[in-house]
Amino acid sequence: MNLENYIRDINDFPKPGILFKDITPLLNNPIATAFCLEKLLELVGEQKIDKVVGIESRGFFFATLLAQKLQAGFVPIRKPGKLPYQTIKKSYALEYGSDHIEMHLDAIKKGDKILLHDDVLATGGTAKAACELIEDLGGIIVQCNFLMQLNFLNGKEKIAGYDVKSVLNY
Ligand code: AMP
Numbered sequence: 001m002n003l004e005n006y007i008r009d010i011n012d013f014p015k016p017g018i019l020f021k022d023i024t025p026l027l028n029n030p031i032a033t034a035f036c037l038e039k040l041l042e043l044v045g046e047q048k049i050d051k052v053v054g055i056e057s058r059g060f061f062f063a064t065l066l067a068q069k070l071q072a073g074f075v076p077i078r079k080p081g082k083l084p085y086q087t088i089k090k091s092y093a094l095e096y097g098s099d100h101i102e103m104h105l106d107a108i109k110k111g112d113k114i115l116l117h118d119d120v121l122a123t124g125g126t127a128k129a130a131c132e133l134i135e136d137l138g139g140i141i142v143q144c145n146f147l148m149q150l151n152f153l154n155g156k157e158k159i160a161g162y163d164v165k166s167v168l169n170y
Pocket of ligand 1 (some may be wrong): 018019020021022055056057058059093094118119120121122123124125126127155
């Protein structure tokens with residue numbers, strides 16, 4: 001199965017000059033979704049994972065599926081003001097703008113082995129901020145795991161030193 005057939009390119013979304021990688025055709029197809037999940041799990045291999053951290057919002061889809069398969073907990077990283085309990089925050093630069101992200105203070109325990117997941121690694125700003133949040137709480141990042149990397153944006157360099165893996169590369 002060629003997963004690229006289930007990723008739709010949308011020109012100039014959400015801003016002019018951005019080629020948006022739309023994963024909704026993939027999510028719309030249960031066979032492609034199951035295949036993609038298997039590929040993401042292959043990237044992790046036999047490594048022990050305590051928590052899968054997913055980045056809002058498109059990271060949530062596969063992060064929860066991965067957590068179930070890995071018998072790990074799921075932790076959401078969210079945009080500002082969405083999480084109801086006490087949070088820690090980090091600001092970051094996006095391919096299109098800047099923002100900050102939050103995580104619940106009690107979501108990760110010191111020494112937890114963490115799989116970080118998102119749909120797209122673009123400039124790497126979001127993933128770097130997510131790694132900082134995880135490490136601030138004492139988590140150990142086992143892998144930064146993505147559906148796809150946009151190689152021309154060099155996101156991997158921003159999170160150098162981590163095991164960065166993706167199913168697709170553009
Ligand atoms: P970045 O911080 O630049 O690596 O951006 C990563 C985040 O923005 C991810 O959560 C992606 O969902 C989203 N994102 C950035 N660029 C794109 C793109 N071209 N297509 C789809 N999502 C993107």
